[in-house]
Amino acid sequence: MNESEQRTERNANIWAPWRIEYIRSLADEEQGCFLCRYGEAPSRDSENLVLWRGTNCFALLNRFPYTSGHTLVSPLSHVGGLENLGGGAMCEMFEMVRDLQCLLSKAIGAEGFNVGMNIGRCAGAGLPGHLHLHVVPRWHGDTNFMPIFGNVTVLPQALGELYARLCRTAAELNLPKLS
Numbered sequence: 001m002n003e004s005e006q007r008t009e010r011n012a013n014i015w016a017p018w019r020i021e022y023i024r025s026l027a028d029e030e031q032g033c034f035l036c037r038y039g040e041a042p043s044r045d046s047e048n049l050v051l052w053r054g055t056n057c058f059a060l061l062n063r064f065p066y067t068s069g070h071t072l073v074s075p076l077s078h079v080g081g082l083e084n085l086g087g088g089a090m091c092e093m094f095e096m097v098r099d100l101q102c103l104l105s106k107a108i109g110a111e112g113f114n115v116g117m118n119i120g121r122c123a124g125a126g127l128p129g130h131l132h133l134h135v136v137p138r139w140h141g142d143t144n145f146m147p148i149f150g151n152v153t154v155l156p157q158a159l160g161e162l163y164a165r166l167c168r169t170a171a172e173l174n175l176p177k178l179s
């Protein structure tokens with residue numbers, strides 16, 4: 001494999017796991033929209049790994065992470081496209097992305113981030129009806145172990161510990177700073 005092919009292979013490994021969201025969602029479909037369920041149940045935030053709530057949006061840990069600290073930012077309303085998202089919610093989503101970067105850098109030493117959206121089934125959206133942004137922490141040299149993360153089942157206990165740590169660090173940093 002030449003250098004260019006190796007790079008392509010690596011990129012495939014990095015991005016392909018996003019598609020798993022769609023596959024997993026098929027099994028979950030009959031339970032309805034999980035983001036709406038989580039959004040409507042503030043009393044279950046710690047169980048649902050919800051980190052923050054704003055006026056229009058909320059941030060949560062992805063239950064099926066493909067790196068440690070993989071978080072989601074979503075509007076509270078069931079909106080599928082950016083064209084249906086109000087300016088307030090749009091702004092708040094990116095404020096949360098900014099604050100998550102700050103939090104994840106401090107709490108788990110993230111060195112970089114992939115921030116992105118899958119819009120529409122063909123783009124890999126597992127939940128095409130409810131828009132959400134992925135914030136995926138990255139580290140220098142992490143490409144070698146990325147494919148492993150894409151296929152392992154993360155223990156709920158590990159996620160719970162990470163959630164507690166992020167909540168503690170967020171409090172220390174006085175985050176989120178929502179205007």
Ligand SMILES: [Zn+2]
Nearest residue numbers: 033036078130
């Ligand atoms: Zn929804």
